[in-house]
Amino acid sequence: SVPAIEPLLPAGRVIPVLVLDDPETALSVAEALVAGGLSVLEVTLRTPAALACAEKIARHLPQALVGLGTLTRPEQFAQARDAGAQFLVSPGLTPAVAEAALTTGLPYLPGIATVSEAMAAREYGFTELKFFPAMLNGGAAALKGMAPLLQDVRFCPTGGLTVASVPEMLALPNVFALGGSWLTPAAAVRERRWADIEALARAAVAAQPV
Numbered sequence: 001s002v003p004a005i006e007p008l009l010p011a012g013r014v015i016p017v018l019v020l021d022d023p024e025t026a027l028s029v030a031e032a033l034v035a036g037g038l039s040v041l042e043v044t045l046r047t048p049a050a051l052a053c054a055e056k057i058a059r060h061l062p063q064a065l066v067g068l069g070t071l072t073r074p075e076q077f078a079q080a081r082d083a084g085a086q087f088l089v090s091p092g093l094t095p096a097v098a099e100a101a102l103t104t105g106l107p108y109l110p111g112i113a114t115v116s117e118a119m120a121a122r123e124y125g126f127t128e129l130k131f132f133p134a135m136l137n138g139g140a141a142a143l144k145g146m147a148p149l150l151q152d153v154r155f156c157p158t159g160g161l162t163v164a165s166v167p168e169m170l171a172l173p174n175v176f177a178l179g180g181s182w183l184t185p186a187a188a189v190r191e192r193r194w195a196d197i198e199a200l201a202r203a204a205v206a207a208q209p210v
């Protein structure tokens with residue numbers, strides 16, 4: 001298995017899911033989110049600069065816990081580790097991807113959408129799972145339904161969440177964090193409205209149950 005991510009999480013349990021085009025902008029976005037109270041950041045491998053962006057944040061913002069997400073091919077795992085990622089995330093799971101994740105030895109959240117997929121992930125030793133896409137697959141009600149069936153599994157739902165999801169999701173005993181892209185609207189990033197992004201982070205922190 002791999003080390004758990006939950007013990008590494010700070011008070012802010014909302015994980016911004018980031019799509020970043022260049023390292024300088026990436027650092028500004030990350031600084032705004034950390035200033036707003038969210039220091040666990042998932043940089044997605046959806047742009048050519050994603051690895052460089054994660055590396056930049058990891059190097060210049062030690063307060064942040066930087067992960068790489070959207071890992072869908074086994075060869076991406078060593079690249080993500082070499083870029084300085086501190087945790088890894090996939091939207092799904094295959095046998096080859098599971099093998100690569102176990103080899104990196106980093107905390108890892110494979111994506112699942114059904115009970116069978118969660119059971120398969122657990123057979124590889126993964127017990128912290130990304131529930132994705134969460135809202136299309138039943139949201140909080142689905143997570144509630146899985147709790148008695150998979151008592152040793154904990155979830156990070158993402159996909160279709162907003163600030164309104166934060167109190168409901170984090171109140172569930174089998175949810176340890178949640179993620180989403182709503183914290184970094186593309187227009188705000190493009191227009192370099194860092195104060196707006198900081199405010200979205202603050203609102204997410206304030207929405208967490210105490």
Ligand code: 3PG
Nearest residue numbers: 017158159160180181182
């Ligand atoms: C992810 O990979 O977690 C999702 O792209 C985040 O979903 P969202 O964009 O609906 O928040």
